[in-house]
Amino acid sequence: MPSASSARPGRVRAVRPVGTRTVLAELSGLQDVLALQAALLEAPLPGQQDVLAAAETVMVRAESPAAARRIGQALLELDLTAPAEQAGGLVVIDTVYDGEDLAEVGRLTGLGADGVIQAHTGQVWTVAFAGFAPGFGYMVGENQALEVPRRSSPRTAVPAGSVALAGNYSAVYPRKSPGGWQLIGRTGARMWDLDRPEPALASPGHRVQFRAVRDVVQLAAEETRTGSQQPDPETASGLRVLSPGIHSLIEDLGRQGHSALGVCAAGALDRASLRRANRLVGNAPSAAVIETVAGGLRVQAIGDQVLAVAGAPSALTVVTPSASPDATDPDAEETGDTGMRQRTVPVAAPFALLDGEILAIGVPDAGFRSYLAVRGGVDVPAVLGSRSTDTMSGIGPKPLAAGQLLPSGGDAESGVVGSPEIQPDYPSGGVTVLDIVPGPRADWFDQAAVDSLCGQDWIVKPESNRVGMRLQGTPLERSRAGELPSEGTVAGAIQMPPEGLPVLFLADHPITGGYPVIGVVVDHQLDLAAQVPIGGSIRFRIAPDQTSPEHTPHEQTPQRKASN
Numbered sequence: 342m343p344s345a346s347s348a349r350p351g352r353v354r355a356v357r358p359v360g361t362r363t364v365l366a367e368l369s370g371l372q373d374v375l376a377l378q379a380a381l382l383e384a385p386l387p388g389q390q391d392v393l394a395a396a397e398t399v400m401v402r403a404e405s406p407a408a409a410r411r412i413g414q415a416l417l418e419l420d421l422t423a424p425a426e427q428a429g430g431l432v433v434i435d436t437v438y439d440g441e442d443l444a445e446v447g448r449l450t451g452l453g454a455d456g457v458i459q460a461h462t463g464q465v466w467t468v469a470f471a472g473f474a475p476g477f478g479y480m481v482g483e484n485q486a487l488e489v490p491r492r493s494s495p496r497t498a499v500p501a502g503s504v505a506l507a508g509n510y511s512a513v514y515p516r517k518s519p520g521g522w523q524l525i526g527r528t529g530a531r532m533w534d535l536d537r538p539e540p541a542l543a544s545p546g547h548r549v550q551f552r553a554v555r556d557v558v559q560l561a562a563e564e565t566r567t568g569s570q571q572p573d574p575e576t577a578s579g580l581r582v583l584s585p586g587i588h589s590l591i592e593d594l595g596r597q598g599h600s601a602l603g604v605c606a607a608g609a610l611d612r613a614s615l616r617r618a619n620r621l622v623g624n625a626p627s628a629a630v631i632e633t634v635a636g637g638l639r640v641q642a643i644g645d646q647v648l649a650v651a652g653a654p655s656a657l658t659v660v661t662p663s664a665s666p667d668a669t670d671p672d673a674e675e676t677g678d679t680g681m682r683q684r685t686v687p688v689a690a691p692f693a694l695l696d697g698e699i700l701a702i703g704v705p706d707a708g709f710r711s712y713l714a715v716r717g718g719v720d721v722p723a724v725l726g727s728r729s730t731d732t733m734s735g736i737g738p739k740p741l742a743a744g745q746l747l748p749s750g751g752d753a754e755s756g757v758v759g760s761p762e763i764q765p766d767y768p769s770g771g772v773t774v775l776d777i778v779p780g781p782r783a784d785w786f787d788q789a790a791v792d793s794l795c796g797q798d799w800i801v802k803p804e805s806n807r808v809g810m811r812l813q814g815t816p817l818e819r820s821r822a823g824e825l826p827s828e829g830t831v832a833g834a835i836q837m838p839p840e841g842l843p844v845l846f847l848a849d850h851p852i853t854g855g856y857p858v859i860g861v862v863v864d865h866q867l868d869l870a871a872q873v874p875i876g877g878s879i880r881f882r883i884a885p886d887q888t889s890p891e892h893t894p895h896e897q898t899p900q901r902k903a904s905n
Contacts, residue, residue, distance in 0.1 A: 345764070351421045353377065356413040360861035361406045361628075363780045363831050364413040365401045371469055371481075374399055375432045376421040378601075386412050393600040393829040394478070395853050396508075400829030402600075432467075432543045435514065435554045436504050437822070442522035444494070446506060447487045458553055459526060460486045461504075466511055466549040471541065472827065472853030475603040475734045476515030476533025478543045479827060479853075485509045490824050491855055493839040495521030497803035497804055506853060508824055511551075516735050519808060520673035521838065521856070529557035531604075535736070537725065541602070568853065578644035579748040580715060583625055583699065585741040586637025591719050592712075594627040595848065596727035598737075600829070603852050607731035607750045609870030610807060610848050611710055614652035614764075618714035619752075621649035621691045621759040626751035628718030629728040631741065633711050635874070636704035639739075640713070642694040646749060647716035647758060649691045650836035652709030653767055653872060657686045660699040708767030708872035719749025732807045733849040747834050767872045775862050782857035786837070787820040794835070794859060799843065800876045805875060807849040809836075812879065816841025819857070827855045833862035833870070835881070845879075847871065 355367040361392050368374050381401065388408025393400045401416070403409035429826045447454040466480035488509040496519060499505070503514040505522035512522060513530035532542045545548050578812050582589075592615065593609025609615035609632055616626045631638065636655055643688065650657055661682045665695040684694040686700075694700055702711055728735040741747075783791060799812035818841060834846045836856045845862065847870070862870055863884055873879055 348664040348830050351376070353416045353419060353421075356416050358409070358413070358778055358861075359400065359829075359831055359858070360406070361864050362834050363400060363402045364409050364416070365692045365828065366401065368397055368399065368415045370397065373421055374379050374470070377416075377419070377671075378418060380421060384497045386415050391598050391600045393472065393852060396470075396510075396577075396813075396825050396830040397473060398828040400600075400831075402531075402831070404467035414775060427844050429820060431548045433550050433552055434504075434528050434530050434543075435557055435753040436528045437555065437557050438441050438460075438504075438526040438553055440504065440739060442523040443525045443590055446487070446523050446525055447490050449485060457487065458825045460484075460524065461506075461511065462551050462553050466551070466670075468514075468543050468545050468549065469510075470545055470546045471601060471603045471640065473512075473520075473603060473851045474515055474518055474533075475736065477512055477603050478532075478541065478545070478547070478549075479547055480543070481509065482511065486510070487521050491521040492523065495519055495838055495856075500527065500559075501523065502529060502532075504528055508826065510827070518733055518851075526551075532782050535733075536704065547768065556796070567787045577746050577748045578646075579720070579746065580640040580646065581643055582741050582743055582745040582747065583641055584637060584638075584743055585745075586633050586702070587631040587635050589631055589638050589741040590730040590732075590746075591629050591738040591741070592632045592729045593629040593718075593727055595729050596725045596731075599725055600852055604725060604734060604736065604850050605731065605848070606725065606832070606884075607729045607737070607797070607848050609712065609735075611652055611712065611848045611868040612710045612903065614710070615714075617689065617762055617764070618649045618651040621689065621762065622647050622714045622716040623653065623691075623753050623755035624716065624718050625752045625754045628714065628750075629721065630715075630719060631713040631747075633702060633776035634709055635700050636711070638711075638713065639699060640747075642696055644696050645744065646694045647691055648694050648700065649689070649714050649759075650702060650711055651689050651714075651764065652711040653705035654688050654713055655705045656766065658701045658703065659684050659686055659692070659694060659696070660701070662697055662699070682830055687761065687763050691758040701805050705767075707769035709874040709877075710871055713751045715747075716753050717753030718747035720748045720752075731849055736877050765869075768784045768874065768877055772878040772880050773869060773873050774880050774882050775866050777859050777860035777881050778884055780858070781861075782825065783859050784824070785819050785821045785857040786817060786859055790817040790820065791859070793817055795881045795883060796845070798880050801873055801875055801877050802878065803875050807847050809847055810845040810879075811852060812843045812871070813843060814842070817843075817859070825857050827853045829904060830854045830858060831861060833864065833867050834858045835860045835862070845870065 369490040391402040464483040468478035499520040501516045503527040592609040595606035799814045802811040
C-alpha cells in the first residue's frame with residue numbers, strides 16, 4: 342500500500358490500509374481534510390464507494406481490494422484546493438451541567454466545575470465534521486481550555502442528550518449508545534430527526550452556542566422512521582411473530598454511502614448466510630430477512646409462504662394445527678390430543694409453510710446467528726435506502742415483538758426456488774481463527790503487543806452486541822502516550838481502549854473512533870466472526886499476504902500532536 346509522499350500542505354501526507362477494501366489518507370490539518378473530502382465528492386475516483394472526513398484524516402471505502410490499492414496511489418498524487426467556506430447558522434443548545442464527569446474535567450483542566458461551565462458556555466463552537474452516530478457533530482471551540490482525554494474505559498451506554506468533551510472537541514450524544522467521552526451535562530435538544538428536512542440539528546459548518554439552564558425538556562420517545570408500521574391484518578400475506586426469541590431483527594445488505602451523515606452501513610452480520618437464504622427462496626440477494634440469535638424464534642404463516650433458513654445450523658420444526666393431518670407425510674408425528682402435527686425441515690433448503698403453520702427455530706448446534714428468508718422478502722419501509730435495523734443509531738425497524746405482522750413483498754427475482762446447499766462449518770466450541778491486516782495504528786504498539794494480540798485466545802464477553810465484540814484476555818499495552826484524533830473506522834476493526842482489551846467492531850459500529858486500531862479482520866471473514874457465540878474463543882492471525890513491505894508505511898510520518 343502506498344504511504345508517505347509529501348508533508349506539504351495541499352497534499353496527502355500518507356495512506357494507510359484499513360483492512361482489505363479501505364484506505365486512510367493522512368493530512369496536515371482540517372483545511373486539507375475538507376479539501377480532499379470536497380474533491381472526492383465532486384469527482385469520485387474509480388471504485389470509490391464512500392468517503393468520511395475526520396480530524397486529520399479522510400477514509401475512503403472501495404468496491405474491491407484492487408480498487409483500494411489504486412485509490413491509495415491516486416490519493417498521493419492529488420493536489421488539493423481549499424474548499425469554499427461553509428456558512429452555517431447559529432444553533433443554541435440549552436444544557437443542564439450535571440454530568441458524571443464534570444468534577445473530573447474540572448480537575449483535569451484546573452478550572453473546577455464552575456470554570457468548566459463558564460468556559461463551555463462562553464465560546465462559540467463550530468461543527469467541523471460528523472461521525473460516530475447520526476447527529477453526532479464534532480465541534481471545535483475558539484480555544485483549547487477544555488482539552489481533556491477520553492475515559493480509559495468507554496461506557497457501554499451513554500444516555501441520549503449527554504453533552505460531552507474529548508480532546509479539543511465537544512459533542513452531544515443523539516441517542517443512547519456506547520461512548521468514551523467525558524460527560525459534563527445533558528440537553529433535551531433532538532440532534533437527529535429523520536422527519537426534519539435536515540435530519541441533523543447541527544451539521545458541518547453550523548455554529549453552536551451552549552446555554553446553561555436549570556432544567557430541560559426531556560427527549561420524546563424515538564418513533565420516527567423506524568420502518569415498523571403495521572400492515573392491515575385482513576389483507577397481509579407474510580409472517581406473524583409468535584415469539585421473537587432472544588433478539589431478532591430485520592436486516593438486508595445495509596445502507597451504503599451515508600458515512601458523512603454519521604450513518605454506518607449496518608445490515609446482516611453474516612452476509613453470506615443472508616444471500617444464501619435469499620437465493621434458496623428465489624429472492625434478490627439484498628432482500629430483507631430476519632436475523633435471529635441463539636434460537637427461540639417462532640413465526641406463523643399468513644397465507645402460504647416459501648421459506649428458507651441459513652446460517653447457524655438449528656433444528657427447524659413445523660407445527661400444523663390441523664384436525665386432519667396428512668397421514669402420508671413420513672416426517673410428521675402427533676403432538677398431542679389437539680390434532681396438531683409436526684415435522685422437521687432442513688437448514689439451507691427451501692420449504693413451504695402453509696397458511697396457519699408455525700415454524701420454530703431451535704438452539705443452534707454450532708454458530709450463533711440464523712437467517713430466515715421469506716419469498717418476496719420482508720416488506721417493511723426502507724429508511725435511507727435500506728430495511729436494515731441499525732442498533733447503534735436506531736434507524737430502521739425496531740427489534741421484532743410478539744404479535745407483529747411481517748408482510749412478504751416483491752423482491753423475488755426468480756420463478757423457481759433454489760436447490761439445497763451445503764453450508765460452511767460454524768464455530769462449535771473450539772477456537773475461531775481470524776486473519777487480520779495490521780494497522781492503521783499498529784505503530785501505537787510494540788512488537789510484543791502485536792505478538793500478544795495474535796498469541797492468545799480471546800473470549801467473547803456477554804456485553805458484546807452488533808456494535809462490537811468485547812474481548813477478554815491479557816491486556817495489551819500501548820507504546821505511545823497521548824490520544825488519537827478521531828478518525829473513520831470500519832467493520833472488522835480491532836479498536837484498543839487504554840485498558841488494553843480489544844473491541845472487534847461489527848456492522849453497527851460507530852462511524853468514527855478515537856482509540857487506535859491495531860488491526861482489521863479481512864473482509865471475507867467478517868461472516869465467520871459474526872457466528873462466534875458469547876463465551877466463544879477467537880485467535881487473531883496476521884493474514885499471510887499482509888506481511889510484505891508494501892502493506893506498511895514506506896517511511897515514518899512525524900508523531901501527531903495528541904488532540905483527542
